[in-house]
Amino acid sequence: MAKKVSLKDIAQKAGVSIASVSYVLTKGNNSGVGPELSEKIKKIASELNYRPNQIAKSLQSGKSYSIGLIVADISNPFFANIARIIEDQAKKYNYTVIFGSSDEMASKSSDLITFFVNRQVDGFIIAPAEDSLEQIKALQKQNIPFVLIDRYFPEIDTNYVATDNFMATFKATNKLIESGNSEIGLIAYNSELYHMQERINGYCKAIEEAGCSPKKSNIKKIDFSSLKEQINKKVDELVLSDNPVSAILFATNTLALYGLKRIDALKLKVPDDVSVIVFDAAEAFDFYYCPLTYIKQPLFEIGTNAVDILVDQIDKPNKKLSQVCIKSTLVENESSK
Amino acid sequence: MAKKVSLKDIAQKAGVSIASVSYVLTKGNNSGVGPELSEKIKKIASELNYRPNQIAKSLQSGKSYSIGLIVADISNPFFANIARIIEDQAKKYNYTVIFGSSDEMASKSSDLITFFVNRQVDGFIIAPAEDSLEQIKALQKQNIPFVLIDRYFPEIDTNYVATDNFMATFKATNKLIESGNSEIGLIAYNSELYHMQERINGYCKAIEEAGCSPKKSNIKKIDFSSLKEQINKKVDELVLSDNPVSAILFATNTLALYGLKRIDALKLKVPDDVSVIVFDAAEAFDFYYCPLTYIKQPLFEIGTNAVDILVDQIDKPNKKLSQVCIKSTLVENESSK
């Protein structure tokens, strides 16, 4: 790689000090450098195609203008979409985004955080993985700015931007009850993460308010790591039991993707044999024979808010924390009839 | 953000020079520093939770251990999947990935390249946008390592990793011909990019070999920027004309996604009314009522090869260029019957 042009090169060619060049190039017209010399320097800089070395700037300023984005999996459409929104919003502030996928594993998440801290990111946007509470606390202790998205830990006080998960599943479950379903299954992840707990809680609350008590056998929990192995069995348990459910609420779109495939394989018809509501939309559902009722998450708001809050926090470290909970909307289609 | 621990802090606490600390911490046991002092330094470093400042290292070494990934849109599943593969492979070499979406626009692509060059990325992986030839040439002139993926420019000699687009559509079209289709439509992007031209060429070649000559009216080209506005009209032109096609080959999965929606809206049945082959798989097609025949691109190979080649090129700037063309496979399903 050819050696890059530095201030020094320009200074040499112009026969002036490095400082003068720096002043002209960073301070514009009120640099305190005379107009003729200014012009000369600018001319040489552009002739040499000077590009400031951001690394050197960062070292000097202590700011890297980069943020670390840690999600479960960048190839998951939910996170890929958020990543795009974050990218665009970050660019508005001249920030660069470096990303990493934790695969919902605390160890990977921790590695990524260390990796990115070493690279001096100015802050993080994180969809925290299971068991990553301690890492997040450590970040907090080190005073490294961060914003949690999608999930957060209610027991610690942090910035976060999330969906109102409780209300989302509460409404969705209500919808299924109103449609006449008395046995409603829930397929969720086996996770202590707050967003998942809240989704489960919302479901339970709706059932309780309908005068029933939520049955443990209707709530199926699947391990992140063995989704494909477990989902068929759990779906079968719900729909093929002695007292089968007439509706299923899927707590994430990946769960729905595989769950629906199983339902199809069992030759069950949505919504006649089983009603369905899924959490979050996905392109994959566009072609499902029965238009699906789904909980629409405010991706754009989550992404832009997260960046805004983070940048603000980076600039003003003493700013008080922002905790944003955005309402989702239930998009009603045929599948919840 | 609390001030970070530096070598200086450790040196001070240990009462030694910064150099000694650096030697111990980077050179391990054969650092030339005595064993007792070594231990002492290591102990203090870990007590203070020292994390090397990668920015400072980069400035010193001229290497940032980061690569810029520029794709059309990170939220597009094709690129999101590649991004994930690149992320994992890059991590093996201790590289970080920063990404940007060009939206198929040369201007955005150019901005991103400049932005990333300023940040001293060691190299690029780029899915080049329309009209970005000059930018790529400029990169070449500056001796900045890069690998093109998905698309490339045959008129310049660069590293690239791509699918054998010509053979892919040639085989796909042949399949449609063998299934008895005489009028076959192609829906492609209106683009001079080589991968798109090759996809079109492969289609034409197959038709020619079948003794026909490809009809201009059967080849529909859609602008990147107004896909949703144009696709319905183009599909209609193919299937509702006086001499309608009995099969359509979609040149990308996004085109197929919207094209199939139109076909459905027209109440046409796949494959009875119209056979279909799509370029590249997508989750979205999982639920299409008729299992689709598709061209399966070697995403994993593209991603890992791109990283391997790039890292090699960064380490050995005089290494000769690698041009990898990977075969895709035609996955035959019901839709091409």
Place this chain on the structure above:
DNA sequence: ACTTTTTATTTAAACGTTTAAGTAATATAT
């Protein structure tokens, strides 16, 4: 016992910036 080699540690320069402080030279005020 004195030179030579080896070992252990430090000094200082470098990477490319920014910027406070310094130094002339020139302009203004008295």
Place this chain on the structure above:
DNA sequence: ATATATTACTTAAACGTTTAAATAAAAAGT
């Protein structure tokens, strides 16, 4: 005419590393 303020530019230190070169002390060789 002289003190003072202003302007135009430079010096030098700093950010946190690495590393060649210098130095001092100890070990080995004669």
